[in-house]
Amino acid sequence: xxxxxxxxxxxxxxxxxxxxxxxxxxxxxxxxxxxxxxxxxxxxxxxxxxxxxxxxxxxxxxxxxxxxxxxxxxxxxxxxxxxxxxxxxxxxxxxxxxxxxxxxxxxxxxxxxxxxxxxxxxxxxxxxxxxxxxxxxxxxxxxxxxxxxxxxxxxxxxxxx
Numbered sequence: 001x002x003x004x005x006x007x008x009x010x011x012x013x014x015x016x017x018x019x020x021x022x023x024x025x026x027x028x029x030x031x032x033x034x035x036x037x038x039x040x041x042x043x044x045x046x047x048x049x050x051x052x053x054x055x056x057x058x059x060x061x062x063x064x065x066x067x068x069x070x071x072x073x074x075x076x077x078x079x080x081x082x083x084x085x086x087x088x089x090x091x092x093x094x095x096x097x098x099x100x101x102x103x104x105x106x107x108x109x110x111x112x113x114x115x116x117x118x119x120x121x122x123x124x125x126x127x128x129x130x131x132x133x134x135x136x137x138x139x140x141x142x143x144x145x146x147x148x149x150x151x152x153x154x155x156x157x158x159x160x161x
Contacts, residue, residue, distance in 0.1 A: 005074065006074055006075075006076040007071050007072075007074050007075045007076065007111055007112075007113050008075075008076050008078060008090050008110075008111030008112070008113075008124060009075050009076070009077050009078065009110075009111050009113065009114060010077070010078050010090075010091050010110055010111075010114065010160065011077055011078075011079070012160075013110065013111070013113065013114040014072070014075060014077050017068055017071060017072055017075075017113075018072065020064075020068060021065065021068040021069065021072065024061055024064060024065050024068070025065060028061050029058075029061060032054055032057050032058045032061060033058075035050070035053075035054035035057070036051065036054045036055065036058065038050070039051035039054050071113060076111075078090045078091040078111075079091075085157050085158065085159060086136060086157075087134050087135060087136045087157070088109060088132045088133055088134060088135050088136075088154065088157055089109065089133060089134075090109050090110060090111060090124045090133075091109065091110070091159075091160060092108070092109050092157050092158065092159065092160070093106060093107070093108050093109075093157075093158050093159070093160050094106070094107045094108075094109060094132060094154065094156070094157055095154075095155040095156040095157075095158075096132070096152040096153060096154055096155060097152065097153040097155055098150065098151075098152060099140075099151040099152070099153060100150065100151065104155065105120070105152075106120055107120050107121075107122050107128070107129075107132070108120055108121045108122070108160060109122060109123075109124055109129055109132065109133070110122070110123065110124070111123065111124060112124070112125045112126075127143050127144060127145050128143050128145070128150070128152075131143045131152075132152070132154070135154050136154065136157075137154050137155065137156060137157060138153075138154060139153070139154045140152065140153045140154070141154070
């Protein structure tokens, strides 16, 4: 049997997904059931757009619930307080210096399910994340990306507050 991939999450990520799951199960399921009930009361279901929309919404909610349950079942939570700050690992915030553009950047290393480039949360599985994992302050890494090579110097490693 194939080994199930662990979903590495920070505590904040775990909490976010647990809250979303609870919201879907407790609130959204009841709302959509009420919509279906009201649409049924309108009579003929064959040409009832509200009924079709509510059934589609119900299907989407159930798929998301299933997805979240699977994600949480295989979750491995990184305990930020136990992270060693001598080298980069999941759950760290890293300040790097982009050698080419001569600018400092901050990244938060997270598991792939929490990655969000708009919030500077990069996956430990991304090219940059993989290159940074295990590095120490003062180390320089060269990352092969679609846009070419990027060189970063690690300036600081800290725990996410």
